[in-house]
Amino acid sequence: MGYTAELLELIKRVEKTRPERVARKKAGQEFTALTLEQRADRLKKYHPDYREGGLRELKIGPSKGYALAREIADLFEARSRVDPDKIDLNEVHYETDVLVIGGGGAGTAAALMAQEQGARVIIATKLRHGDANTMMAEGGIQAATKGWKDSPYYHYLDVMGGGHFENDPELVRTMVLEAPKVIAWLERLGCMLNKWPDGKLFTLHGAGTCRKRMHYAGDLTGAEIMRTLRDEARNRIKDIGVLEFSPAVELLLDDKGRCSGAVLYNLETEEYFLVKAKAVVMATGGCGRLHIQNFMTTNHYGATGDGLVMGYRLGVGVRFLHATQYHPTGAVFPEQAEGLLITEKVRGAGANLVNIDGEQFVFEREPRDIESASIIRECTTVGKGIPVPGQPGKFGVWLDSPMIDLLEGEGTVEREFPAKFILFKRYEIDISKMPMLVYPTLHYQNGGLAYKPDGSTAVPGFFVAGEVGGGVHGANRLMGNSLLDITVFGRLAGETAGRYVKDRADVGALSVEHVRKYHKELEEAGIETDRVSPMILPDYANPLVRKRQWTTTYVGTIR
Amino acid sequence: MATAEPLQSAAEQAPALDLTERTDLVPIFIMGKKYDVPSTLTIQKALEYAGYQLIRGCGCRGGICGACATVYRMPGSPKIHVGLACQTLVQPNMYLTMVPFFPANRAVYNIEEMKPDTHALLKVYPELTKCMGCNTCTKSCPMELDVMEYISAALRGDLERTAELSMSCVMCGICASRCPAELGQYHIAILCRRLTARHLRPKAAHVAEMVERVESGRYEEPLRQLMTADLDTLRKLYVEREMEPHTADEMWQPQETRFL
Ligand SMILES: Cc1cc2nc3c(=O)[nH]c(=O)nc-3n(C[C@H](O)[C@H](O)[C@H](O)COP(=O)(O)OP(=O)(O)OC[C@H]3O[C@@H](n4cnc5c(N)ncnc54)[C@H](O)[C@@H]3O)c2cc1C
Ligand code: SF4
Ligand code: SF4
Ligand code: FES
Numbered sequence: 105m106g107y108t109a110e111l112l113e114l115i116k117r118v119e120k121t122r123p124e125r126v127a128r129k130k131a132g133q134e135f136t137a138l139t140l141e142q143r144a145d146r147l148k149k150y151h152p153d154y155r156e157g158g159l160r161e162l163k164i165g166p167s168k169g170y171a172l173a174r175e176i177a178d179l180f181e182a183r184s185r186v187d188p189d190k191i192d193l194n195e196v197h198y199e200t201d202v203l204v205i206g207g208g209g210a211g212t213a214a215a216l217m218a219q220e221q222g223a224r225v226i227i228a229t230k231l232r233h234g235d236a237n238t239m240m241a242e243g244g245i246q247a248a249t250k251g252w253k254d255s256p257y258y259h260y261l262d263v264m265g266g267g268h269f270e271n272d273p274e275l276v277r278t279m280v281l282e283a284p285k286v287i288a289w290l291e292r293l294g295c296m297l298n299k300w301p302d303g304k305l306f307t308l309h310g311a312g313t314c315r316k317r318m319h320y321a322g323d324l325t326g327a328e329i330m331r332t333l334r335d336e337a338r339n340r341i342k343d344i345g346v347l348e349f350s351p352a353v354e355l356l357l358d359d360k361g362r363c364s365g366a367v368l369y370n371l372e373t374e375e376y377f378l379v380k381a382k383a384v385v386m387a388t389g390g391c392g393r394l395h396i397q398n399f400m401t402t403n404h405y406g407a408t409g410d411g412l413v414m415g416y417r418l419g420v421g422v423r424f425l426h427a428t429q430y431h432p433t434g435a436v437f438p439e440q441a442e443g444l445l446i447t448e449k450v451r452g453a454g455a456n457l458v459n460i461d462g463e464q465f466v467f468e469r470e471p472r473d474i475e476s477a478s479i480i481r482e483c484t485t486v487g488k489g490i491p492v493p494g495q496p497g498k499f500g501v502w503l504d505s506p507m508i509d510l511l512e513g514e515g516t517v518e519r520e521f522p523a524k525f526i527l528f529k530r531y532e533i534d535i536s537k538m539p540m541l542v543y544p545t546l547h548y549q550n551g552g553l554a555y556k557p558d559g560s561t562a563v564p565g566f567f568v569a570g571e572v573g574g575g576v577h578g579a580n581r582l583m584g585n586s587l588l589d590i591t592v593f594g595r596l597a598g599e600t601a602g603r604y605v606k607d608r609a610d611v612g613a614l615s616v617e618h619v620r621k622y623h624k625e626l627e628e629a630g631i632e633t634d635r636v637s638p639m640i641l642p643d644y645a646n647p648l649v650r651k652r653q654w655t656t657t658y659v660g661t662i663r
Numbered sequence: 664m665a666t667a668e669p670l671q672s673a674a675e676q677a678p679a680l681d682l683t684e685r686t687d688l689v690p691i692f693i694m695g696k697k698y699d700v701p702s703t704l705t706i707q708k709a710l711e712y713a714g715y716q717l718i719r720g721c722g723c724r725g726g727i728c729g730a731c732a733t734v735y736r737m738p739g740s741p742k743i744h745v746g747l748a749c750q751t752l753v754q755p756n757m758y759l760t761m762v763p764f765f766p767a768n769r770a771v772y773n774i775e776e777m778k779p780d781t782h783a784l785l786k787v788y789p790e791l792t793k794c795m796g797c798n799t800c801t802k803s804c805p806m807e808l809d810v811m812e813y814i815s816a817a818l819r820g821d822l823e824r825t826a827e828l829s830m831s832c833v834m835c836g837i838c839a840s841r842c843p844a845e846l847g848q849y850h851i852a853i854l855c856r857r858l859t860a861r862h863l864r865p866k867a868a869h870v871a872e873m874v875e876r877v878e879s880g881r882y883e884e885p886l887r888q889l890m891t892a893d894l895d896t897l898r899k900l901y902v903e904r905e906m907e908p909h910t911a912d913e914m915w916q917p918q919e920t921r922f923l
Contacts, residue, residue, distance in 0.1 A: 327833075332857060
């Protein structure tokens with residue numbers, strides 16, 4: 105396969121301007137960066153967060169009046185998947201101390217720590233244990249571990265600066281102080297982070313760091329962390345049970361208003377069943393698969409923001425959900441690589457972004473949001489995007505990776521970006537010789553449910569950890585702080601939940617009154633809808649097939 | 664191992680679905696049944712195009728979680744190919760099935776107490792000695808790992824080599840599904856990685872030191888200052904913070920040492 109004939113023809117234009125662009129770069133002449141005013145203007149005009157109709161104010165619930173992505177608002181302003189009157193609260197199928205919802209990094213860390221407090225734990229997860237965004241993280245995990253040049257003090261400054269100083273200071277403080285402990289914990293569990301022969305860990309810079317504090321395991325840091333935590337959980341099988349293909353769809357309260365379990369849905373047998381628990385940790389991760397504003401995404405299949413919905417219905421407010429992180433360079437061709445992340449490091453190494461005429465249109469080291477807005481501008485108003493073959497109406501821009509070899513010497517691309525080099529080679533594209541076609545891709549949910557440093561929330565018995573929570577990153581997360589976030593707050597939430605269940609003598613009569621109340625609120629706000637949530641899985645089936653499924657009933661996107 | 668049906672019978676199955684809006688359709692055989700799908704799709708997207716809503720066999724959609732192990736065969740050849748459904752393009756007339764789960768033996772162990780040697784490994788995975796060196800595992804690994812070699816390294820007691828060779832194992836289970844000796848290679852591999860990282864590689868002394876520093880309360884006051892600083896002060900501190908140069912070596916030290 106490889107590039108189509110049309111694309112090969114267009115690439116010639118890129119090749120024509122390349123020598124001059126390389127020469128300029130070598131001479132230290134960079135494309136002019138935007139001034140602060142221009143930046144603000146560009147964001148306002150082109151960043152998806154600012155688009156007319158992109159955000160919508162919530163009409164009901166604890167964060168009523170707060171404007172967030174329309175796709176998320178749609179989920180919040182929807183009815184429960186299950187009619188509360190149908191739920192038989194007397195038929196409890198599982199009983200445990202701590203129920204963890206979500207078997208990603210945050211959830212698994214929470215399960216391990218709760219178990220260490222003596223709790224019996226059940227992890228209920230949507231797909232397999234470990235099918236999660238955590239598995240996909242490549243770059244690394246931040247922590248100030250090198251006392252001769254770094255400390256939590258500097259880490260704190262970096263995190264705040266990245267989040268435009270809007271972050272929750274208590275959460276940030278906790279995260280940077282706990283960070284070294286997390287690295288020590290991972291080391292003790294046998295996670296293979298890259299090390300020098302003397303045991304010193306490798307660390308690199310990330311965007312927005314003042315010290316090299318990005319620890320990593322090759323280019324599969326998240327996978328190594330996820331595999332290790334999951335393996336450890338499996339060793340504790342006596343106390344930690346795992347229910348796979350069993351997403352939670354609603355939370356349970358008891359008659360004293362404490363969170364007391366959840367309703368699960370078996371995706372295979374299509375039954376619902378109840379778990380009664382003394383504490384619940386919500387760790388369902390992000391929401392890339394909502395395809396906000398129709399963007400493609402880097403996220404895993406199950407990232408549909410379920411935990412946000414369940415927590416919101418329970419009465420926990422949300423914050424920083426108005427800001428979505430788009431990664432500027434997601435692959436758009438070939439089709440099978442769509443949405444895939446092309447790391448920031450490619451631009452860092454000198455590759456320009458150029459349009460259909462081979463012209464540079466933005467400085468390649470602007471912040472992520474500016475970069476994304478500029479690409480969108482080029483493909484819309486300016487009209488110099490490159491049409492994506494086979495996908496009418498879709499455009500991308502060139503990321504001119506061959507410049508890197510011209511600047512740094514032949515073989516640099518292959519050496520520095522082995523995973524992407526091999527991947528594209530599979531599709532018969534040599535990215536050291538040909539540019540990549542890219543467009544911004546939906547990457548990270550900056551905000552989420554409000555929680556305190558120990559994982560607790562406004563509802564007793566209900567704890568939050570990981571990407572589903574909001575506050576620590578403000579409106580913009582820096583690379584490497586999310587793997588840190590999920591391990592730090594996963595551990596803390598698990599520990600707190602483990603301690604909480606020791607003091608909680610009983611679970612009163614179970615109730616889903618909050619769901620009824622929520623439905624009533626919907627009606628009172630005049631929201632008449634047949635939408636249901638949480639979504640559970642995105643709908644990628646062929647609509648023509650759907651049309652012919654004459655006897656199948658779908659509730660939302662699934663049967 | 665051959666696929667279930669010869670070409671002819673499957674080709675005569677029910678007519679392909681009416682999917683006329685795409686012109687580049689090619690026939691593939693999902694579990695022996697024919698579907699026409701766009702030629703540019705991965706197997707994963709082709710299944711969805713054919714009408715499946717995936718529950719099993721789909722996780723990251725990016726080639727790293729190992730949920731989508733797939734085996735297939737091309738007409739006219741007995742060879743069994745393997746691939747990850749999310750990474751492999753459809754090919755006309757391929758016969759495929761996903762193997763989203765394969766039961767493999769996984770031991771329960773205590774990583775703290777376990778010794779990093781062959782003896783300890785064999786105690787939890789005695790089947791290791793049954794490997795007959797047939798190399799089927801290596802030939803069937805979609806990540807192109809030298810599976811047999813990492814297994815024999817484990818058997819030799821070279822756990823570090825097993826760890827290194829298996830680093831990009833996505834635990835898809837195809838090797839185990841085809842192993843005549845019934846090994847669960849990827850479970851053995853992760854145990855070797857954990858033992859290597861836990862016991863064989865030297866500890867990072869700087870991490871332990873930093874944990875001690877944090878616990879001594881050394882950063883409480885500096886952090887309190889940052890947390891109570893007004894926005895302008897904080898901005899100023901941020902903008903003026905000293906940057907470690909990209910090219911600096913490991914032991915680089917900043918001028919300002921008060922907050923270390
Ligand atoms: C491609 C990619 C690269 C990244 N690179 C980095 C990086 O280099 N550094 C960094 O710090 N961060 C990175 N991130 C971000 C980081 O990986 C994630 O933010 C983080 O791993 C989220 O962890 P989590 O445990 O909160 O959620 P996840 O790991 O996504 O886990 C959530 C789990 O909950 C399950 N779930 C969802 N809904 C339900 C439900 N209703 N019931 C039960 N279970 C449910 C999901 O299936 C999943 O298993 C990257 C993210 C992506 C996608
Ligand atoms: S397939 Fe099994 S028996 Fe054959 S070499 Fe691999 S591990 Fe050994
Ligand atoms: S070693 Fe086995 S489990 Fe791991 S990727 Fe290869 S075939 Fe899959
Ligand atoms: S879906 Fe994760 S490897 Fe294919």
